[in-house]
Amino acid sequence: MPNNCYISFFLSIQLLLSLQPKSYAQSTNQSNDDHQILLGLMKHWGRNSPALSRWSSTSAPHCNWGGVTCTNGAVTRISLSNQSFIKPIPASLCLLKNLTSLDLSYNNFSTSFPIALYNCSNLNYLDLSNNFFVGNLPDDINSLSAQLEHLNLSTNCFTGRIPPSIGWFLRLKSLLLDNNRFDGSYPAEGFGNLSSLQILTLANNLFDPVPVPWEFGKLRNLTYLWLSDMNITGEIPESLSNLTKLEVLDLSENWMQGTIPMWIWQLKKLKYLYLFDNNFTGEIADNITALDLVEIDLSSNKLTGTIPGDFGKLTNLTLLFLYQNQLCGSIPPSIGLLPNLYDIRLFNNMLSGALPSELGKHSPLANFEVGNNNLSGELPEGLCSNRKLYDIVVFNNSFSGKLPESLDGCYLLNNLMMFNNHFTGEFPKSLWSVVTNQLSVVMIQNNNFSGTFPTQLPWNFTQLDISNNRFSGPVPSLAGRMKIFRAANNMLSGEIPWDLTGISQVTDLDLSGNQITGPIPMTIGVLKGLNALNISGNQISGNIPAAFGFMSVLTILDLSSNALSGKIPKDFDKLRLSFLNLSMNQLSGEIPTSLQNETYDLRFNPGLCVSSNSSDHNFQICRARSDFSNVLSRRLITIFSVLASVMFLSSVAGFLILRRQKYRHDHQTWELTPFHALHFTEHGILSGLCEQNRIGSGRSGKVYCVHVMDEAGAGSMVAVKKIWNLQNLDGNLEKDFLAEVKILGEIRHTNVVKLLCCISSSEAKLLVYEYMENSSLDRWLHQREGIRVPAPLDWTTRLQIAIDSARGLCYMHHGCSPAIVHRDVKSANILLDSEFRAKVADFGLAQILLKAGELESVSAMCGTFGYMPPEYGYQRRVNEKIDVYGFGVVLLELTTGKVANGGGAEYCLAQWAWRQYQENGLSVDLLDEEIKDPAYNEDMLAVFTLALICTGGQPSMRPSMKNVLHALLRFDHR
Numbered sequence: 022m023p024n025n026c027y028i029s030f031f032l033s034i035q036l037l038l039s040l041q042p043k044s045y046a047q048s049t050n051q052s053n054d055d056h057q058i059l060l061g062l063m064k065h066w067g068r069n070s071p072a073l074s075r076w077s078s079t080s081a082p083h084c085n086w087g088g089v090t091c092t093n094g095a096v097t098r099i100s101l102s103n104q105s106f107i108k109p110i111p112a113s114l115c116l117l118k119n120l121t122s123l124d125l126s127y128n129n130f131s132t133s134f135p136i137a138l139y140n141c142s143n144l145n146y147l148d149l150s151n152n153f154f155v156g157n158l159p160d161d162i163n164s165l166s167a168q169l170e171h172l173n174l175s176t177n178c179f180t181g182r183i184p185p186s187i188g189w190f191l192r193l194k195s196l197l198l199d200n201n202r203f204d205g206s207y208p209a210e211g212f213g214n215l216s217s218l219q220i221l222t223l224a225n226n227l228f229d230p231v232p233v234p235w236e237f238g239k240l241r242n243l244t245y246l247w248l249s250d251m252n253i254t255g256e257i258p259e260s261l262s263n264l265t266k267l268e269v270l271d272l273s274e275n276w277m278q279g280t281i282p283m284w285i286w287q288l289k290k291l292k293y294l295y296l297f298d299n300n301f302t303g304e305i306a307d308n309i310t311a312l313d314l315v316e317i318d319l320s321s322n323k324l325t326g327t328i329p330g331d332f333g334k335l336t337n338l339t340l341l342f343l344y345q346n347q348l349c350g351s352i353p354p355s356i357g358l359l360p361n362l363y364d365i366r367l368f369n370n371m372l373s374g375a376l377p378s379e380l381g382k383h384s385p386l387a388n389f390e391v392g393n394n395n396l397s398g399e400l401p402e403g404l405c406s407n408r409k410l411y412d413i414v415v416f417n418n419s420f421s422g423k424l425p426e427s428l429d430g431c432y433l434l435n436n437l438m439m440f441n442n443h444f445t446g447e448f449p450k451s452l453w454s455v456v457t458n459q460l461s462v463v464m465i466q467n468n469n470f471s472g473t474f475p476t477q478l479p480w481n482f483t484q485l486d487i488s489n490n491r492f493s494g495p496v497p498s499l500a501g502r503m504k505i506f507r508a509a510n511n512m513l514s515g516e517i518p519w520d521l522t523g524i525s526q527v528t529d530l531d532l533s534g535n536q537i538t539g540p541i542p543m544t545i546g547v548l549k550g551l552n553a554l555n556i557s558g559n560q561i562s563g564n565i566p567a568a569f570g571f572m573s574v575l576t577i578l579d580l581s582s583n584a585l586s587g588k589i590p591k592d593f594d595k596l597r598l599s600f601l602n603l604s605m606n607q608l609s610g611e612i613p614t615s616l617q618n619e620t621y622d623l624r625f626n627p628g629l630c631v632s633s634n635s636s637d638h639n640f641q642i643c644r645a646r647s648d649f650s651n652v653l654s655r656r657l658i659t660i661f662s663v664l665a666s667v668m669f670l671s672s673v674a675g676f677l678i679l680r681r682q683k684y685r686h687d688h689q690t691w692e693l694t695p696f697h698a699l700h701f702t703e704h705g706i707l708s709g710l711c712e713q714n715r716i717g718s719g720r721s722g723k724v725y726c727v728h729v730m731d732e733a734g735a736g737s738m739v740a741v742k743k744i745w746n747l748q749n750l751d752g753n754l755e756k757d758f759l760a761e762v763k764i765l766g767e768i769r770h771t772n773v774v775k776l777l778c779c780i781s782s783s784e785a786k787l788l789v790y791e792y793m794e795n796s797s798l799d800r801w802l803h804q805r806e807g808i809r810v811p812a813p814l815d816w817t818t819r820l821q822i823a824i825d826s827a828r829g830l831c832y833m834h835h836g837c838s839p840a841i842v843h844r845d846v847k848s849a850n851i852l853l854d855s856e857f858r859a860k861v862a863d864f865g866l867a868q869i870l871l872k873a874g875e876l877e878s879v880s881a882m883c884g885t886f887g888y889m890p891p892e893y894g895y896q897r898r899v900n901e902k903i904d905v906y907g908f909g910v911v912l913l914e915l916t917t918g919k920v921a922n923g924g925g926a927e928y929c930l931a932q933w934a935w936r937q938y939q940e941n942g943l944s945v946d947l948l949d950e951e952i953k954d955p956a957y958n959e960d961m962l963a964v965f966t967l968a969l970i971c972t973g974g975q976p977s978m979r980p981s982m983k984n985v986l987h988a989l990l991r992f993d994h995r
């Protein structure tokens with residue numbers, strides 16, 4: 022028996038020894054207990070925490086479990102921070118007899134103070150910080166282990182006072198109680214007993230307002246004293262001068278007063294001194310021997326006198342904040358020589374004289390703020406020598422001269438506030454550079470800067486104020502995140518950039534007092550967030566766009582002193598303006614009723630009038646005729662909309678009744694032929710055909726973007742193609758034209774741009790199409806002069822666009838009888854809606870125009886250079902395969918990113934692609950640099966190959982659109 026017993030015991034020991042560290046065997050019993058206790062903890066807190074989920078009863082020995090540390094086989098340390106524990110700390114924890122260190126910080130405990138821990142009698146390290154413990158600290162908190170050296174209760178929700186018994190932990194080296202909700206007293210005497218203390222934090226609590234207890238001066242081993250924002254009053258006690266080991270002294274954000282004592286500047290070990298946000302007065306001593314100082318923040322006090330020259334001795338100084346005081350005199354030149362200074366903030370003082378001439382040359386200066394002083398002279402030449410500067414704030418001083426050359430290439434610069442100084446000279450051009458620029462705020466108003474702008478400003482700008490300077494040249498195109506752009510009273514000329522869609526977030530736009538000409542762009546309507554617009558005092562002409570009616574948050578509008586003409590749009594009735602000035606223009610017609618308001622200024626517009634029943638006597642009464650015509654046109658609109666809804670019903674019933682309505686406009690008779698239920702009138706379209714609404718012009722005519730409104734006042738956009746040179750059509754051709762257009766109008770396919778109606782007169786034809794928000798594909802692929810591609814389309818989007826347009830073409834070729842050939846497939850004819858879904862535009866138009874005799878010359882017939890197949894030109898009869906060729910070129914554009922017809926007559930993308938393929942085969946070098954992605958390279962090369970096949974020389978060898986579509990669908994992995 023005993024033998025067997027011995028053997029089995031021996032075997033099990035052997036087994037354990039082979040698995041565990043050697044020492045384990047010595048305390049097997051304690052170890053077994055510990056093991057069970059840990060399993061109990063795991064059960065209690067649950068296995069969902071990151072560490073406990075890997076604890077297990079079977080695998081590794083518990084001493085290797087995450088968060089567990091053993092000494093001689095017994096658990097001595099538990100470190101389970103950040104485990105999302107919610108359930109209270111269990112009493113069983115203290116059954117771990119040899120536990121000396123416990124870290125449960127960053128969990129979600131929300132009980133009162135865990136007195137269960139009183140039983141952990143060997144604890145010397147306890148960290149319960151960053152939880153949600155509530156209630157008062159217990160009066161008998163000294164029942165915790167007397168061994169305690171480190172107690173961290175910071176960042177919880179403890180309230181009340183701090184009990185005096187806290188002073189009984191005679192071994193305590195660090196005590197952290199900051200960031201709670203203590204609202205009573207703290208035991209000055211108790212703290213005074215903690216003579217071993219090195220770290221003491223009480224900051225950010227709402228303690229009773231008292232001065233710093235003199236007893237804190239007894240804590241001679243303190244290195245770290247954090248007492249900010251705890252309602253301290255009174256002066257800094259003399260006793261603290263005993264704390265000669267202090268490295269960090271933070272008394273900021275209190276109600277302290279008196280002077281900053283001399284001895285502080287002689288604490289030899291002091292590195293960080295924060296006294297900001299108090300009421301300290303007096304001068305800063307100039308006898309500094311605390312030479313290790315790294316950061317000094319004395320901001321927001323009432324300090325007087327000058328900045329001590331001794332600051333220039335602090336070679337470790339990185340940060341110097343003296344802002345918001347009453348300091349005077351000049352900034353000591355020695356500060357410019359400090360080798361580590363990177364952040365200096367001296368704003369809101371009364372400093373005068375020049376800046377240290379060496380500032381920026383010797384240190385990695387990053388932040389420089391001296392606004393609101395009386396400083397003068399030039400900015401130091403080497404301010405950005407080290408290329409680290411991101412903030413220059415020097416506004417409201419008397420600086421003069423040119424900007425330092427070191428700003429050229431200061432490419433981290435983010436914030437430049439120089440307003441209200443006397444700077445002169447040309448503003449450094451490189452700061453407007455699109456490529457490297459980080460600048461987001463530039464406020465340089467009220468100086469004498471000159472210079473011009475690049476066509477396009479960088480994307481990062483959020484605020485730009487150059488008002489009251491001498492900048493000249495054209496108004497730059499604005500881009501990106503711009504919220505505020507003010508350029509009042511400069512010498513800017515040219516037109517307001519047509520495309521304002523890039524700055525749809527702008528809230529404040531001021532271009533007043535320049536020499537700007539041309540119209541107000543129709544795209545002004547996209548500035549949905551615009552609050553204030555001032556373009557007064559220019560030579561802006563044309564009508565006021567109706568689009569203003571949709572700028573719902575516009576409150577300040579000043580268009581005065583320009584050459585605007587025409588009527589004030591009715592839609593002004595919808596605006597809620599607090600300021601309006603339209604005076605000194607050439608506006609005419611009846612003033613909308615809501616604008617007949619004393620507070621608005623409409624004077625000096627000789628043509629403006631009010632209705633006879635108006636009480637406004639500043640304007641003439643409108644003549645009856647205009648009154649009558651107004652009523653008449655309103656009636657016509659009503660009648661028309663009734664008819665339109667009747668028409669809609671009948672088309673639902675299966676008829677498409679072509680109804681022609683006559684309308685007189687400019688002595689022409691216009692006939693409208695609808696193909697869909699319409700929500701606008703021809704009048705709405707015709708009145709929108711002004712130059713400022715033009716979005717393009719092609720061979721056959723101009724294209725306009727017109728804002729139309731339905732009866733309910735809801736607005737939307739349509740695109741109108743005005744075909745010119747058709748005035749000489751004879752009766753038969755005219756009939757043919759309309760018959761052809763009707764065929765196109767009846768086509769309904771998701772990937773073909775809808776032709777809504779045709780409006781024709783003897784002199785012109787208008788084709789009204791649905792409006793596509795994202796314009797045409799070529800805009801997104803190729804940079805046009807001055808207009809940047811908004812952002813490269815990724816491959817998934819490009820493939821979707823290819824598939825969509827292939828579907829459209831496929832339908833026209835194979836779903837219609839007879840097939841409809843496009844004849845001018847190109848990326849400019851593929852339009853994108855708000856979701857980047859593609860539709861083919863201008864279907865069949867070339868054919869119609871050809872028949873109507875519009876396109877006579879061979880070159881016009883040959884489609885667009887770069888997209889026309891070889892057979893074009895000598896073969897007058899063409900078939901669908903010319904569209905396949907054109908589509909192949911579009912696929913080449915999508916994969917290579919190159920333009921179809923870039924450099925001169927020789928270059929042609931299809932030929933280039935064939936040559937590359939023959940010489941070098943398929944290679945990723947062919948693909949668009951912008952979107953290269955190893956995950957898609959193979960697909961892109963396959964589509965490139967498909968494009969080569971589509972652009973083959975022999976029409977008969979090209980695949981049909983059906984085949985092309987099927988091939989493309991294979992790459993669609995979604």
Ligand SMILES: *[C@@H]1O[C@H](CO)[C@@H](O)[C@H](O)[C@H]1NC(C)=O
Nearest residue numbers: 048051092093094095118119
């Ligand atoms: C654990 O603590 C007990 C007394 O509390 C002590 O006797 C024992 O030696 C300790 N074990 C280890 C491994 O330190």
Ligand SMILES: *[C@@H]1O[C@H](CO)[C@@H](O)[C@H](O)[C@H]1NC(C)=O
Nearest residue numbers: 192215216217218241242243
């Ligand atoms: C203070 O620190 C010194 C050196 O670190 C140490 O010798 C001394 O015992 C400490 N004083 C107290 C009261 O703990």
Ligand SMILES: *[C@@H]1O[C@H](CO)[C@@H](O)[C@H](O)[C@H]1NC(C)=O
Nearest residue numbers: 226227228229230251252253
């Ligand atoms: C600070 O002290 C004042 C009394 O001086 C007291 O009314 C206030 O509640 C205390 N706390 C804060 C946060 O000001």
